[in-house]
Amino acid sequence: MSGTDLSAIESELIAEITAAADLAGIEQVRISALGRKGRVPELMGRLGKMPADERKSFGAAVNQLRDRVTTALETRKGALEGEAMAQRLASERADVTLPVRSGPVAEGRIHPISQVFDEIAEIFADMGFAIAEGPDIETDDLNFTKLNIPPEHPARQMHDTFYLKSPERIARGEAPMLLRTHTSPVQVRTMLSQKPPIRIIVPGRVYRMDSDATHTPMFHQIEGLVIDETTHFGHMKWCLEEFCKAFFEVDEVKMRFRASHFPFTEPSAEVDVGAEAIGKPGKWLEILGCGMVHPKVIEMCGLDPEKYQGWAFGMGLDRIAMLKYGIPDLRDMFNADLRWLRHYGFTSLDVPTLAGGMGGMGG
Numbered sequence: 001m002s003g004t005d006l007s008a009i010e011s012e013l014i015a016e017i018t019a020a021a022d023l024a025g026i027e028q029v030r031i032s033a034l035g036r037k038g039r040v041p042e043l044m045g046r047l048g049k050m051p052a053d054e055r056k057s058f059g060a061a062v063n064q065l066r067d068r069v070t071t072a073l074e075t076r077k078g079a080l081e082g083e084a085m086a087q088r089l090a091s092e093r094a095d096v097t098l099p100v101r102s103g104p105v106a107e108g109r110i111h112p113i114s115q116v117f118d119e120i121a122e123i124f125a126d127m128g129f130a131i132a133e134g135p136d137i138e139t140d141d142l143n144f145t146k147l148n149i150p151p152e153h154p155a156r157q158m159h160d161t162f163y164l165k166s167p168e169r170i171a172r173g174e175a176p177m178l179l180r181t182h183t184s185p186v187q188v189r190t191m192l193s194q195k196p197p198i199r200i201i202v203p204g205r206v207y208r209m210d211s212d213a214t215h216t217p218m219f220h221q222i223e224g225l226v227i228d229e230t231t232h233f234g235h236m237k238w239c240l241e242e243f244c245k246a247f248f249e250v251d252e253v254k255m256r257f258r259a260s261h262f263p264f265t266e267p268s269a270e271v272d273v274g275a276e277a278i279g280k281p282g283k284w285l286e287i288l289g290c291g292m293v294h295p296k297v298i299e300m301c302g303l304d305p306e307k308y309q310g311w312a313f314g315m316g317l318d319r320i321a322m323l324k325y326g327i328p329d330l331r332d333m334f335n336a337d338l339r340w341l342r343h344y345g346f347t348s349l350d351v352p353t354l355a356g357g358m359g360g361m362g363g
């Protein structure tokens, strides 16, 4: 009954296979021919209803048909895959002789603040200092009181503090939270949580209500703190002098320690550097405040001032970045202007090292 029937089906399927234009098309033909509800399984399904003598020869014929269709499908698929690959090779051809595109590593720039911090960290790490950090939102107690600046102290006004709205704290009779006005609260945090000897530097953002060409409401400081049983003012002078020489990459640097006053240090000094280090002979530039940590501060931080002493400094990071790299206006540092960053920024491969130099290619 089915001889002609089968060969017609076979030539139909073979025609469909030949006509399939791409891999998706050939897959469709495969499903319609061999898939679960396809034509070949349908033919097989007829076997059950056939008389036994017909069943044998019809089954064998369908098996042969299926083998030939399968072979035809694979052959066509192989050919189509070859075509697809040839097409991709032609369209995705890469000209390996073209010059390399610059890409994100070469395009991106390190901000001078980050660069200068990396330089400073490198110098102080070499002298055995670790890096510590603290939060920007600080308590009145850590920003002022434990630094020997009690509530009625005039220094509080000089700090032009940003206070946060803290109705719950005020209802409880507590002082409001504030944006830290200096990195010195991290001195306190460190003394409260670590045992001497302590040798840390602390980079961070600080906030004061102030804005002109040399002041922005947010700026950066780097704090230093050394606490042990014997360290003294001479050690501090030496460390700061070594720092300046390494940072400005000069053999000799003129430094001037002027007596000053901070509630948390005694004695206190402000330090100027001779600006010949940056090519302005005869001028002095103030870069930091420093002093011996006040015994009261040591005591309020839970250490015995009879046993421990130490020194601290606070340096304007933006300030010395401007000095070293000749950046005229502080406000430009925070404007996120790409042209400015391309000019004053550093490439990511220009990592400062003591051996290789501090900030050679940028600036």
Ligand code: PHE
Binding pocket: 181, 182, 183, 184, 223, 262, 265, 289, 290, 291, 312, 313, 314, 315
């Ligand atoms: N915290 C001081 C300031 O912001 C600087 C300073 C730090 C002075 C540590 C002495 C010791 O002006």
